[in-house]
Amino acid sequence: MDLNTVVEIRDARRPAPWRPGDAWLGGGTYLFSEPQPHLRRLVDLSRTGWTPVRRQPDGSLEIAATCTIAQLSRFAQALPAEAAPLFEQCCRAFLASFKIWNMATVGGNLCNALPAGPMTSLTSALDGTCLLIAQDGARRRVKVADFVTGAGRKVLAEGELLRSVTLPARALGCRTAFRQASLYGLGRSGVLVIGALDPVDGSLAVTVTAATVRPVRLWFPLPPTAGALRSALGSAVADGEWFDDIHGLPEWRRHMTFRYAEEIRRELGGATR
Structure with missing residues (x-):
């Protein structure tokens, strides 16, 4: 247009x-x-020449805001990390044509702050941190889970730039589980839940997007019981924070979130309670 x-x-x-x-x-x-x-x-920003994705000396991954979905997908295919499959799963959650894949950027998806933004899902689930640069050059870092504050809302100040997102090395070593639901066969995500199990200390992070107006990331020092997980989800998401649009009613999104979170708990935690 x-x-x-x-x-x-x-x-x-x-x-x-x-x-x-x-x-x-x-x-x-x-x-x-x-x-x-x-x-x-x-x-x-297209001529800035920022490296799309690069591995840092400490093992973390820096993703430039200008990195396209196609570039991220290609990089992740050769990424020697336990969490590598999650990148492709989230890229595929776009359900977009190759033309969009080759133009749409990670930064753009985050800054649109749409509940169904799959790059928000990926980077918040892997405990990503945004680097923001103000017009006067001042820099600040904000967790992705805190960067998006509501449907279409983010913490960017006037003229502030999202430069990159960094994923910590420890998160890349996590075993992950992915669940997505849509009302249509090839429709926008109505619910997207990701689990990440830390092999070092056995902690579990469960991240909810698409179903809620903002990313909700829950961290448990050990895989929780079914009751503890359900209670934590109920406390973390207020009634008015379940998203409501033509892609799903709040009641359905809530139901599917609880269902998928429990499936992920069992898959990653090996728990039966």
């Missing part, structure tokens, strides 16, 4: 004062999908 209110595209490598009507341009798959009448200028 043409954005007929945009009068300028600026190269992000050439700093200039941020002004009302500006927006960061990554892959553009969302920006160009519907009218954006409030926009006047796009700040293009």
